[in-house]
Amino acid sequence: MKTALVFGATGFIGLHLLRDLLDSPDYSRVVAVARKPLAVSDPKLTVLIGDLASLPALKPQLVADEIFIALGTTRKHTPDEAEYYKIDHDYPLLAAEIARANGARSVFLVTAVGANAASSVFYLRTKGEVERDILSLDFKHTHIFRPSMILGERDEDRPRERLIIAIWGVLNPLLIGPADRYRGLTGNDIAHAISKAARHRTGKVQMYHWREMAALLRT
Template identity: 60%
Template sequence: MEADTQGKKAIKFGASGFVGNYILEGLLNDPDYDQVTVVVRKNLNLSHPKLVTLIGDYHSLPSLKDQIVADEVFISLGTTKKNTPDQKIYYEVDHDYPVLATQIAKGKGAKSVFLVSAVGPDAGSSIFYVRTKGETERDVVAQDLLHTHIFRPSMIMGDRQESRPMEKIFIKLFSLLNPLLIGPAQKYRGIKAKDISKAMLLAAKKPAGKVKVYEWKEMNELL
């Protein structure tokens, strides 16, 4: 019997972000994938034989649906209060876009979604950020793909191109605190952006149930 040599197709939303950059690099360098499509607001100025670039955002996504064809969907969309002070637009980026992307990709045959969320999401919370993450997880799961993988990092560590002085202070603090966060508190340990992306790509190679959640411990076990 002849082996099936056809590789997988992946689509990446949020490829220009801190974690997204590493995920894209990993997908392009992974022999399991024949094609990697990115949906970005502006061209990444990146050339690779596997790479297909679609220029779009939440509002133009439906017009791109015929090109959103992949086996696996990787989502690391997000913004900050500083960059997006308007809560309506923040919610659109953090919730509406991931949910719509998953819905369209499923309609075109996607079987698995890999979502970067955050530690401690709660759809019933009175805190906007926590509630948004909880509602995003809930509504991505509701799209009912064959496999939904949710990654919940706490402090994302590493060197960003974007200057965030306060974040650098917190990263130094977490470097000291990490060993002290044990037992149930382990999930609050900081993790490098590169390690989150590596865990996501390794999770894509392992069989999983319908919905699988990865906090610090589960991500670390994959590395």
């Protein structure tokens, strides 16, 4: 029976992932770090209130077999690039460093399709740099998930995003061959793929695009 440590449990993927981990018989305890109390209650669940600044003080409590990181923001919510970088790079990296020092053997990280530390695009470069830096921590197992469009209904009203998601739903079947990595998946399906990867983890480093996540969903 394992302990899971979750960052990003209030997000669109993270909330689904948290529920999957709580429902899994593989885990006797799930620790979630969040900025505010969660609207989820379960005997297995321990919620720690924290953020990037307070994370070092929480270190003694961040002991787990596996760490799941689904942290991220948007340019709309965080227009300042320096602050954006702290949330999308510095926070996941520090969380992984602490978990690794406390004995975690596996890390599961959500980034984005096209992540590349050498990219000229700030968003893709940030995602690529967090991948690179977490890989350098040398976990026994590192699983990186690179979704494209994240489909599904959000609680927040985002008219422009709803339109893009609707268009993507039409485009999805047309994205075949090498382009299939740009197919969209629902936040729920991405979470299911992550939890299944945790159950059947193999190899030291695994990278998941649409095709690999879709294959996991069929297992």
